[in-house]
Amino acid sequence: MGLLGRLRELLGRRDEPSLSIDDPALVVVVExxxxxxxxxxxxxxxxxxxxxxxxxxxxxxxxxxxxxxRARELLTPDGWVLVAGDISHISRVQKLDALHCAQERSRMASLAQRLGGEALGWDALQPAR
Known part of the structure; x- marks a missing residue:
């Protein structure tokens, strides 16, 4: 997503509460x-x-x-945060829908392959209710 797309998303989210990728209240809601x-x-x-x-x-x-x-350089402009480890996590806050999940899954698979790695899958977290 480019700068214009991110700006549109941010402007559309003004009334929504903020969420952080390291919020301790987050739980996995889908895998x-x-x-x-x-x-x-x-x-x-x-x-x-x-x-x-x-x-x-x-x-x-x-x-x-x-x-x-190199992965960080490619991901950061679109708001992704990479936490490196044996299995690295690439995260960002967004609204989920099937189209965007599929697009991002494909993007991460392509990125991992280009860098000599492997995409394993994704999960989504939301605050516990």
């Missing part, structure tokens, strides 16, 4: 680690996911340690 399951099906089977609220979309990837800074 997608089966590459053959459609993101729409993943979201539909989750009774905890609240479609009308912001969530943290978190991708789980393996990226070689020597490529972590």
């Amino acid at each position: 997608a680690f089966d590459i053959v399951e459609a993101d729409s099906a993943v979201l539909a089977r989750s009774p905890q996911w609240r479609a009308d609220e912001l969530a943290v979309l978190r991708h789980h990837v393996r990226i070689p340690s020597e490529q972590v800074e």
Whole structure:
């Protein structure tokens, strides 16, 4: 997503409460680690996911340690935060829908492959209710 798209999202979110990727109240509300399951099906089977609220979309990837800074360079302009480890997490706050989950899953798979890594799947977190 480019600068204009991010600006549109931010302007549209003025009335919504903020959410942080490191909010201690977050719990996993949906998981997608089966590459053959459609993101729409993943979201539909989750009774905890609240479609009308912001969530943290978190991708789980393996990226070689020597490529972590390159990955950050590519992800940061679009608001992604990469936390490196044996399994790295790439996260950002957004509203979830099947189309955007599928687009971002594809983007992360492409990024991981280009950097010699592997995309494992994604999950989404929202504050516990």
